[in-house]
Amino acid sequence: MLDYSPSLERVFHALADPTRRAMIERLDTGPASVSELAQPLAMSLAAVVQHLQVLEDSGLVRSQKTGRVRTCRLDRDGLGAAQRWIDQHSSEVRLDRPAPCLAATPGPALEPARKPAGRKRQQP
Numbered sequence: 001m002l003d004y005s006p007s008l009e010r011v012f013h014a015l016a017d018p019t020r021r022a023m024i025e026r027l028d029t030g031p032a033s034v035s036e037l038a039q040p041l042a043m044s045l046a047a048v049v050q051h052l053q054v055l056e057d058s059g060l061v062r063s064q065k066t067g068r069v070r071t072c073r074l075d076r077d078g079l080g081a082a083q084r085w086i087d088q089h090s091s092e093v094r095l096d097r098p099a100p101c102l103a104a105t106p107g108p109a110l111e112p113a114r115k116p117a118g119r120k121r122q123q124p
Contacts, residue, residue, distance in 0.1 A: 007059060011082045014058035019043070020051050024060060027074035034063075034070045 014020050023037050038048040052072060055061035059078035063070050 008081050008085055010058035011060060011078060014054050014060055015082065017051070017054075020055055023051060023055065023072075024074060027061065027072060031071050031073045034072065037072060 026032060026037060038045050041048060056063060060075055061072050062075045063072045
């Protein structure tokens with residue numbers, strides 16, 4: 001059964017862009033204002049706001065306006081849909097843990113190391 005929910009599509013669409021991933025990485029360290037998020041990026045403030053809108057629409061970021069400052073926060077629940085999909089569709093063999101099939105497969109028998117056969121001296 002294929003799971004193509006609109007929210008999952010929005011999450012993966014938002015994560016597809018490197019600028020938005022950079023914003024998420026920054027927000028992973030804590031809340032930030034729009035201008036703080038825009039500072040390291042080589043783009044206009046309007047472009048940053050558009051990227052943030054995509055992140056908010058996907059449920060990855062939440063923002064709150066206090067006075068003239070809009071503060072953004074990472075919404076970890078939004079990442080949960082993508083993580084569940086990845087976990088559900090990942091193979092059993094993972095790099096961070098040995099595969100069960102490797103544990104059941106006997107390895108080659110190791111024999112004790114032998115000393116190389118030396119030449120006997122010939123007697124004169």
